[in-house]
Amino acid sequence: MLSKEIVGASTVPIILSILSRGENYGYAIIKEVKEASGGKIDWSEPMLYPVLHRLDKQGLIGSSWKIIENGRKRKYYAITESGRKALHGKKEEWIDLITYMGQLWNLKLSDS
Amino acid sequence: MMFDLDIAISGWKNKLRGQDGFEDGDIEELEDHLRSKIEDLVSSGLTPEEAFRQTIKSDYADIANINHIYLEERKMNQNYFTLLSNFVKVGFRSIHKHSQYSLINIFGLAVGFACVFGIVIYLNQELSFDKFNKNGANIYRTNLDMTRASGDIHYPIIPPAFGPEMKANFPEIKAVARLRYAYSTIMQSDQNSFFEDRVFFAEQPFLEMFSFPLVLGNPELALTRPNTVVVTERIAEKYFGTESPLGKIINYNNEIDLEVTGVLKNIPNNTHLEFDFLISFETYQPGVGSLATMTSWRWLGFLTYVHLNPETDLNDLTQKATELYLANSPSRVNRTLNVEFQPLYDIYLGSGDISNPQGGLFRTNDPDNLKSLAIIAGLIIVIAFFNYFNILTALMFTRTKEFGVRKILGSSKMRIVKQMLVETCIVVILSSLLSLLTIWIFSGANYLPSLTISAVTWVFILMLALCTSFGLINGLYLGSRLASHGILSLLQNKLAGNTSKFSFKKLILSFQYGISAGLVMVSLIVVNQLQFFSQKDLGYDKEGILVAGFRGDDSDAIERRERLTNEIASNPNVKTISFGPSFDGSSSGSPLRPVEASEAESIQTDYFGVDYNFAEVINLEMLQGRFFDKGVASDSVNALLINETLAENLGCADPLNQRVIFAGGEEYKIIGVFKDFNYESLHHETGPMALQMWLGPPRSVLFKFNSTENENEAIRSIATNWEAAFPEGNFPFRYQMLEGQLDDLYSKEADFALLLKIFTALAIFVAILGIYGFSSVNAHLRIKQICIRRVLGAELAQISKLVGRDFLLISLISAVIASPIVYYIMNDWLSGFAYRIDISFGFFLIGIFIVTAVTVITLSIQVRKVMNQQPARILRSE
Numbered sequence: 001m002l003s004k005e006i007v008g009a010s011t012v013p014i015i016l017s018i019l020s021r022g023e024n025y026g027y028a029i030i031k032e033v034k035e036a037s038g039g040k041i042d043w044s045e046p047m048l049y050p051v052l053h054r055l056d057k058q059g060l061i062g063s064s065w066k067i068i069e070n071g072r073k074r075k076y077y078a079i080t081e082s083g084r085k086a087l088h089g090k091k092e093e094w095i096d097l098i099t100y101m102g103q104l105w106n107l108k109l110s111d112s
Numbered sequence: 113m114m115f116d117l118d119i120a121i122s123g124w125k126n127k128l129r130g131q132d133g134f135e136d137g138d139i140e141e142l143e144d145h146l147r148s149k150i151e152d153l154v155s156s157g158l159t160p161e162e163a164f165r166q167t168i169k170s171d172y173a174d175i176a177n178i179n180h181i182y183l184e185e186r187k188m189n190q191n192y193f194t195l196l197s198n199f200v201k202v203g204f205r206s207i208h209k210h211s212q213y214s215l216i217n218i219f220g221l222a223v224g225f226a227c228v229f230g231i232v233i234y235l236n237q238e239l240s241f242d243k244f245n246k247n248g249a250n251i252y253r254t255n256l257d258m259t260r261a262s263g264d265i266h267y268p269i270i271p272p273a274f275g276p277e278m279k280a281n282f283p284e285i286k287a288v289a290r291l292r293y294a295y296s297t298i299m300q301s302d303q304n305s306f307f308e309d310r311v312f313f314a315e316q317p318f319l320e321m322f323s324f325p326l327v328l329g330n331p332e333l334a335l336t337r338p339n340t341v342v343v344t345e346r347i348a349e350k351y352f353g354t355e356s357p358l359g360k361i362i363n364y365n366n367e368i369d370l371e372v373t374g375v376l377k378n379i380p381n382n383t384h385l386e387f388d389f390l391i392s393f394e395t396y397q398p399g400v401g402s403l404a405t406m407t408s409w410r411w412l413g414f415l416t417y418v419h420l421n422p423e424t425d426l427n428d429l430t431q432k433a434t435e436l437y438l439a440n441s442p443s444r445v446n447r448t449l450n451v452e453f454q455p456l457y458d459i460y461l462g463s464g465d466i467s468n469p470q471g472g473l474f475r476t477n478d479p480d481n482l483k484s485l486a487i488i489a490g491l492i493i494v495i496a497f498f499n500y501f502n503i504l505t506a507l508m509f510t511r512t513k514e515f516g517v518r519k520i521l522g523s524s525k526m527r528i529v530k531q532m533l534v535e536t537c538i539v540v541i542l543s544s545l546l547s548l549l550t551i552w553i554f555s556g557a558n559y560l561p562s563l564t565i566s567a568v569t570w571v572f573i574l575m576l577a578l579c580t581s582f583g584l585i586n587g588l589y590l591g592s593r594l595a596s597h598g599i600l601s602l603l604q605n606k607l608a609g610n611t612s613k614f615s616f617k618k619l620i621l622s623f624q625y626g627i628s629a630g631l632v633m634v635s636l637i638v639v640n641q642l643q644f645f646s647q648k649d650l651g652y653d654k655e656g657i658l659v660a661g662f663r664g665d666d667s668d669a670i671e672r673r674e675r676l677t678n679e680i681a682s683n684p685n686v687k688t689i690s691f692g693p694s695f696d697g698s699s700s701g702s703p704l705r706p707v708e709a710s711e712a713e714s715i716q717t718d719y720f721g722v723d724y725n726f727a728e729v730i731n732l733e734m735l736q737g738r739f740f741d742k743g744v745a746s747d748s749v750n751a752l753l754i755n756e757t758l759a760e761n762l763g764c765a766d767p768l769n770q771r772v773i774f775a776g777g778e779e780y781k782i783i784g785v786f787k788d789f790n791y792e793s794l795h796h797e798t799g800p801m802a803l804q805m806w807l808g809p810p811r812s813v814l815f816k817f818n819s820t821e822n823e824n825e826a827i828r829s830i831a832t833n834w835e836a837a838f839p840e841g842n843f844p845f846r847y848q849m850l851e852g853q854l855d856d857l858y859s860k861e862a863d864f865a866l867l868l869k870i871f872t873a874l875a876i877f878v879a880i881l882g883i884y885g886f887s888s889v890n891a892h893l894r895i896k897q898i899c900i901r902r903v904l905g906a907e908l909a910q911i912s913k914l915v916g917r918d919f920l921l922i923s924l925i926s927a928v929i930a931s932p933i934v935y936y937i938m939n940d941w942l943s944g945f946a947y948r949i950d951i952s953f954g955f956f957l958i959g960i961f962i963v964t965a966v967t968v969i970t971l972s973i974q975v976r977k978v979m980n981q982q983p984a985r986i987l988r989s990e
Contacts, residue, residue, distance in 0.1 A: 026141065027148040045149075046178045049141060065137070075141045 002040050004077060005097060006041055011051055012044070016079060018086040023078035052077055060086050115161035121146065121712060124168065131178035141179075199534035206535060213503050214539065216885040221543035224496030224878050225578070226550040231489040232574060233551065233567040234867075238482055240566070241382045241460035241475075245323045247419060250286075252453035254278075254416040254433070255466060259448045265716070266452075266466040268415060268473065270885045272406045275416040277440065278433055284424040289318035291385075291415040292396055293473055295811070296661050299389065300842055301351040307661055307846040308347075310388040313396040319374075321419045328358055329374025338394040342374035347388045366668075366842055368395060384460040385415075409441045415473070418453065418845045426453060428449040480944075485867065490626055492875045497582060498624045499882030500539070504586055532587035618918070622926040628879035629927035633934040633959035635869060637951060641942060644949045656817040657729060657850040658827065660834075662691065662810050665794050669809035672838070678815065679833040685826035687818045690725035691810035704774045704802065706762060715761050717754075717774070718799055721806025729816040730789070737768050737784030740805050748805040752780040756788045758800035774802065814850070823849070884970045898975075908979060916971045923967045927960040934959075 014104050018029055026048055036097045060083035068074050079087070101107075121143060128139050146167055153163035207214040242248055248954040254275070256267045272290065280290040294311040319331040319342070326334065327345060334342050341362055348357040357372045362371050370391060379386065398405060405411075420429070433451040441449075454462070463476045548571070662673070673691055680689045703714035726732065727739040735756065740747045752774060770782045786803070807895045817826045827847065834845040898911055906914075935951055 025144070027145045031152075045145065046142065047181055049138070049145075050182050050184075053138075072144060072147065073140055074144045075137065 002037075003044065007041060008041070010041075010094075012055065013087065013090040014041075015048075015051065016060065016083055016090065018078040019077055020084060020087055023076045025074050025076050026064065029077075055083070059083075115159075115164075115823055117150070117160045118648045120161075120164050124801075127175050128178070131175065131179035135182075135924070138182065169458075170386075183626060186342060190804040196534070200538065202531060203535040203538045207538065213526070213885055216881055217500055217503055217539050218543045218546065220499050220885070221496050221540065222546035222550070223874050223881075224499075224543055224547075225575075226547035226727050227488045227874050228574070229547055229571045230554070231485050231871070232570050234801060235482055235486060236567045236570055237382055238461070238477055242456050244380055244382070247321060247323070248456045249319060250420050250422055250424075252418050252420060253456065254418060255452040255454050256412065256437075257450045257452050264465075267412050268454075268463070268466050268468070269412050270416050271409045271411050271441070272414050273409050273440070274437060275414065275418075277436060278418065278986075279888050281436060282429060282432060284429060285418050286421060287321055287419040289321050289417045289419075291318065291417070292393070292413065293415070294364075294391070296388075296846075297365050298842065298844060299351070300366070301360065304351055305363075305842050305844055306350070307844055308389060310386050310601060312385075312387045312390055313393050314387075314390040315393040315417070318390070318417070321417060324379055325377050326856040327375045328356075328375050331374070334374035335390060335392040336394075337373070338392060339368060339370055340373040340392045340395070341370040342376055342390045343372060344376045344378050344388045346373070346378050348375050362389075363842075364391065364395075370395070375503050384463075384476065386475060387747045409437075417456075420453075429453065445811055464569045480484050480941075484941075485871070488871050488875065489632075491631065492871065492878060493578075495624060495627055495816045495875060495879050495882065498620050499878065499885060500582065500817050501586060501589075502620060502624070502882060503885045504536075506626075529587040534584040536583035536586050537579045540575070540582055544575045544578070547599065550860040585657035587664075618922060622922045622929075624879060624882060625923040625967075626926035626930040628875070629923075629935050629959050629963040630930040631875050632962050633931065633955050635873075636955045637934075637938045637942075637949075638869075638956060640955075641945065641949050644947070654730075656820040656823070658815040658817070658830065658849050659853055660813050660815070660830075660845060660846050660847040662813045670807075672843070673810065673813075673981040674838045676834070679837040680815070680830070683829050683833055685818055685822070685829050686815050687863075688725045688728045688816040690723055690729040690814045690816070691719040691812070692722040692806065692814065693812065704758070704772055707771045707773055707779065714773075715758065717758060718801050719804055721808070721810075722803050723805070723807065723810075726803070727786075728942060729814050732789070733787040735785045735787055737782070739784060739786075740803075746781075747783070748807060750778065750780045751783045751805065753784045753786055753803040754782055755786055755801040758802060759785045761800050780804075804929060853990055880966050880970070884973075887982050898979075902979070908975070911979065912972065912975050916968070916975075919967050919971060920964060923964050924960065931956040931959070 015029065018024060018032060024032075030043055030045055030048055033043065037110060052061070052063075055078070056063050059080060060075045062080050063075055063077050065073050066076055124146070125139055125143060128134060128142065149167050150160065150163040153166060154160055211337060216491050245251065253268060254270050254271055256265075258265045258267070275288040275290045279285050294313060294314040296307050296309045297311050299308045299311070301305055301501070314335060316332075316335040319326070319334060325331075326342070329342065334340065341364075343351075343357065343362070349988055351357070351362060352360055357375055360372045361369045364370060374391075376390075379388075389765070391890075430453060431452055432452075434449070435791075438449065454466075460475060461477055461479045461482070463474070464478055466476075468474060468476060511952075551571075584797060677689060702717060702719065703711075704717040705711065705714040722740075724740055724742050727734070734740065736759075737753075739753065740751060744751075752772065754762075762770065762772075764770050767782050767785055772780050774780050786900075788801075815826075815830055817823065819909075831845050832845070833839075898914070901911060901914070934956070938951055
């Protein structure tokens, strides 16, 4: 499990990165993050939604309701142009950080 | 029963809907999330019921917590305004919910604020006197302080030669302006003639020194030539209507034609010196037959203002001026004398010990009055605050559940404090607006000055201060009170169980009672003292006497006097007519001593010049000797009547036939002693006084009516006589009943008493509102207790005792404690009056009675209300 601080700082870049690959909804995002991180990032589930709402209000992502099978309503989120710009900025910050940490600890980071 | 997922989920959704953190769609989104998760769990082999329970248990157990997360997130998104509007929304909801108490609060505060704002506006005006003068900080009035055996005299008027001599000798004096009061004069244009009281002869530098702007004319030239006059706009309109007044003629006292050379903007209300006419100083001539000259160093008759260089050493100048005066003024033994330069800004409020001759030459006010009002304003604020605080604290006990729930929902302490702050501000702002409206409605009334920008600014500053201080104190107090209690005790309403014998709450309550009781007592004493004034035996008959101005120093005055006397002789309504003093509080004074005594033993003596009928008109009581007699020729030359006080001061075994030196060295014989009568305001003890025959031009004429019943008819008949005597119409009939004129001497007290009465009444009213509100809440809290007792068969009396005992005891004790404090303060106030009432025990009894009576009445209303409710219904709802 990662510490609260790191999770907190990375939440927005992670959400934006996932949404940059295509629109998605809350539960799927949580599930993907949990699985991809090997369970190391386990968001308190209801916490995600207020963050999504905030990003929505800030205009970094957009949202729309869709009717899925058996008539249920589901809210989908998609990244916007300014969201992509914000993600780009965040990405550079994280790469700088990770590169520096790598140097610091003499790690070999694969460039993927 | 079969598990139904849809029912379970809709039950869960309902719980969410009970929260206030969710916006549209939030719950649906969470539902989708929940269902997705359950589907995953079901596909991994769990039953729907197990899946539901597991999901709910993990992340969704704490609905309040979810709500809190949503709320916090929203708060971060919200800008300050939406956050505030949320507080305001909740605030209004709570005000509405407790509308009865809210009304008491808003109304009580509004009344309190109206008083305070009114007082602030009044104080603002009183403190602004003369400040509009741009050079004001460097303008001084020259006063003379004399100390002699007969007492101290501080004179604001000085000899005519002194001013110019100072200007010639002291370079630090930039300008000197002398003014001479013209008493009441008759002013006449082509069509109109009026008595005018606000007339001065003024030296030219006056207009440049002070900031009284001219609308028409040149301030540097307007007062330079003899026989010119500058009038205010008001007067220009009164005499000339819409015509241009410049160059027009106004006749002064049927003597001199004055050319109007300038029109002044109407002078502001906040000036110590009030005038409508400024006649050029060169026009002024000392009265006919007067020994005084404009080069005199003895004649105390001129207001003299000096404009100093800013860097002047005032002490040095004062000393030099004193030396200059002593070098020129004829010396008199046993007298110390000092010249004083009184700053212009100090004159209005700092002239308490300076005599104000000529019937009120300038306006003054007693700073003690302002202090009293400021204290009352403070008291009202305190009462209003404690009212609010008491009711709010009491209400808090009924609102504990609300706060408990809020706490569960994760409301932080700060949030509760902020909410209380906003609620308080809403109440304060609403009541401020209400009070401003009241003030605005009343601002036309006499006793309240009109609103000025600076007054409104002050009111708004005060309003802001009240909002923040009330809000902060109440918010912080309640916030910390609530924070110190656990959620459970809040929910179970444990706070209300505080029944300690002595508590902060009770202390505040007793303070409130004490202030109310004190105010009642103070107002009783003040009202009684003023009553005493109007009823005190003045030593003469003031009823049925009419005083009319009779102006003119000219030689015709004697002839006019005869004409009027002849006309009146046939008037059946008038018993006697007498020419003499005007009884407007003014008198002349001169030293008096027995012939054999030295000059140092002289007694400063006031005197009236009277005619033969004076004693009959005012019903003067002779103690020894006789009044002036037409048959004794010497009476009109060198006879003198003295009052009791003077007789005592003279110390002669038998004052009759005593020869005295009086009025500039003349020898007089005392022919009678009369009972003291009050010719001045009752602030002063009756001083040594003498009456002298005076058959020269009189200042006033007194008419004594045959009966006091038909005053109006008598006045009409005199007016007819007057017109017949002076058909030319250039001697207007201006009159006042002596009684009314005497009231004017105490008009300052009367105005102050009115203000005091109004504010005291309001303060008491606010206090009563508070008592009512507080006891209502208290009764409400004890409803359950009262109901149970009722069910158990308690009588009304027992229940009243239960509710009222504390209140009565507190009100009684605090009223008793307030009494000695009131006694101390009021005794001090009364010592400012020469003739005063004694503070009797009765005032305190009445005060205590009123406060306890109000308490009893309020409480019985409350108890009755509770008794009329159905006990079963109330107990069930609890």
